[in-house]
Amino acid sequence: MRSVDVVIVGASLAAAAAAKRLVDAGLETVIIEKQTLPRHKICSGILSPRGHRFLLENFGPLPRVGLHEPTACRGVTFHFPSMVSMSMDFFGGTTPHLHRKYADHWAIKQSFAEVMDDTSFLSQIQTDDDVLVTARTRGGETFNIKTRYLIGADGPVSPVLRSLYPDYHKNIPMFFVGQKFHKIIECPLDEEYFHFWFNPDLGHYTWSHARDGRQIVGVGYKVGEKFHDKHLYVAKYFKEKHGVHLHPADDDHEGCSENFGPSLINRYVFGQGRVLITGQATGFLNMIGEGMSCALHSGAIAGESIVDAITRNRPVQELYRQNIASEVRRTTDQWNPLQIAFARPHEADFPKALAAMAMADRIKVMRDIWSFLKLYKEFKWGRQIAALSMQRLLHGDYSQKNWL
Numbered sequence: 271m272r273s274v275d276v277v278i279v280g281a282s283l284a285a286a287a288a289a290k291r292l293v294d295a296g297l298e299t300v301i302i303e304k305q306t307l308p309r310h311k312i313c314s315g316i317l318s319p320r321g322h323r324f325l326l327e328n329f330g331p332l333p334r335v336g337l338h339e340p341t342a343c344r345g346v347t348f349h350f351p352s353m354v355s356m357s358m359d360f361f362g363g364t365t366p367h368l369h370r371k372y373a374d375h376w377a378i379k380q381s382f383a384e385v386m387d388d389t390s391f392l393s394q395i396q397t398d399d400d401v402l403v404t405a406r407t408r409g410g411e412t413f414n415i416k417t418r419y420l421i422g423a424d425g426p427v428s429p430v431l432r433s434l435y436p437d438y439h440k441n442i443p444m445f446f447v448g449q450k451f452h453k454i455i456e457c458p459l460d461e462e463y464f465h466f467w468f469n470p471d472l473g474h475y476t477w478s479h480a481r482d483g484r485q486i487v488g489v490g491y492k493v494g495e496k497f498h499d500k501h502l503y504v505a506k507y508f509k510e511k512h513g514v515h516l517h518p519a520d521d522d523h524e525g526c527s528e529n530f531g532p533s534l535i536n537r538y539v540f541g542q543g544r545v546l547i548t549g550q551a552t553g554f555l556n557m558i559g560e561g562m563s564c565a566l567h568s569g570a571i572a573g574e575s576i577v578d579a580i581t582r583n584r585p586v587q588e589l590y591r592q593n594i595a596s597e598v599r600r601t602t603d604q605w606n607p608l609q610i611a612f613a614r615p616h617e618a619d620f621p622k623a624l625a626a627m628a629m630a631d632r633i634k635v636m637r638d639i640w641s642f643l644k645l646y647k648e649f650k651w652g653r654q655i656a657a658l659s660m661q662r663l664l665h666g667d668y669s670q671k672n673w674l
């Protein structure tokens with residue numbers, strides 16, 4: 271049986287960042303990916319400035335094939351039911367609009383790790399010294415590989431996480447997000463911005479932006495509702511309220527499950543023993559669903575923690591939890607009302623944009639945000655967020671006690 275230093279499950283951005291650290295340290299690293307590479311990934315592809323810096327510093331300039339049209343995004347525009355809209359530019363200028371299929375594959379190649387695509391992770395068994403991973407090729411061949419450490423960088427429904435905690439996903443709210451692509455008749459939404467609606471009538475997560483000559487209409491809601499009905503309702507609203515005239519949706523619509531929630535309430539999952547969970551599998555997701563920058567950074571920290579554990583002969587979970595605390599702070603700060611009001615945790619300046627508005631519009635925006643937040647009341651996150659805000663204020667950090 272083959273024996274390696276590290277197996278990473280998933281060939282996405284968290285995996286690329288982890289692999290870069292491990293390969294740079296001279297560790298034999300194998301990435302297994304269930305799809306054929308380069309693989310499609312549903313994503314708006316708006317990389318935050320911090321994520322962009324990470325890519326540049328670690329992998330070099332992005333190739334043109336890794337970008338959609340328009341190639342860059344200037345910032346975010348929020349729209350409210352009272353028909354007030356506010357645009358915020360990203361700090362430091364525009365950011366790239368990634369074509370995930372090619373950008374992810376490029377980053378994976380830049381890590382110089384060995385990649386096995388068309389190969390699915392099935393299960394793992396840990397001993398004191400290693401992890402026995404079972405995987406299956408698309409051709410149906412099942413094989414084992416022995417590794418000193420295993421990283422689950424396998425996204426929101428993470429099979430690696432489930433191999434550790436089989437009931438985890440039953441106990442957190444899962445959301446469905448879906449998008450349809452429309453040829454444009456007339457669209458007054460500025461194509462240099464990502465557009466997001468704080469409107470409880472439209473759903474938990476409603477967005478639109480231009481991509482490769484078409485307009486995306488995206489909807490997000492709790493698992494169980496009907497995608498096509500939701501989408502039609504939102505497209506009609508865009509037409510009536512914003513003058514967005516679109517052709518009927520093309521056939522290539524898509525959707526997936528999202529684990530939105532753990533980063534709001536500091537309930538991250540970092541793994542057990544020699545198995546580390548990273549990226550969105552862990553629960554990292556920034557405001558308005560921006561997950562690439564924290565996937566890159568947490569992936570790198572997972573890789574560094576393994577290098578640290580080997581170099582210092584220490585338990586890897588202890589080091590990972592120490593090292594990841596800074597990323598937890600950054601991500602959970604994005605949802606912390608005190609941080610939002612006083613510390614600018616985002617990469618575009620919401621308080622400044624709000625302050626620039628007329629008082630009457632400010633009141634409308636605050637009222638609309640409040641009624642939007644009530645949509646999330648059933649998840650009982652409000653008190654937990656308030657308690658975490660106080661914890662951060664008094665202790666300067668978030669507690670690790672609820673992490674898995």
Ligand SMILES: Cc1cc2nc3c(=O)[nH]c(=O)nc-3n(C[C@H](O)[C@H](O)[C@H](O)COP(=O)(O)OP(=O)(O)OC[C@H]3O[C@@H](n4cnc5c(N)ncnc54)[C@H](O)[C@@H]3O)c2cc1C
Nearest residue numbers: 280282283284304314315316390391424425549550561562
């Ligand atoms: C509609 C939508 C829009 C988004 N827009 C943005 C945006 O504009 N900006 C932003 O920053 N973020 C956005 N996100 C979030 C972002 O896409 C994710 O947070 C990010 O991709 C997480 O990266 P990751 O490396 O953790 O995992 P993922 O990108 O989810 O990758 C996981 C990988 O694991 C593989 N895998 C899964 N199971 C197995 C298995 N059993 N065996 C082998 N491989 C497996 C998958 O095929 C996949 O390649 C969006 C998400 C959605 C759904």
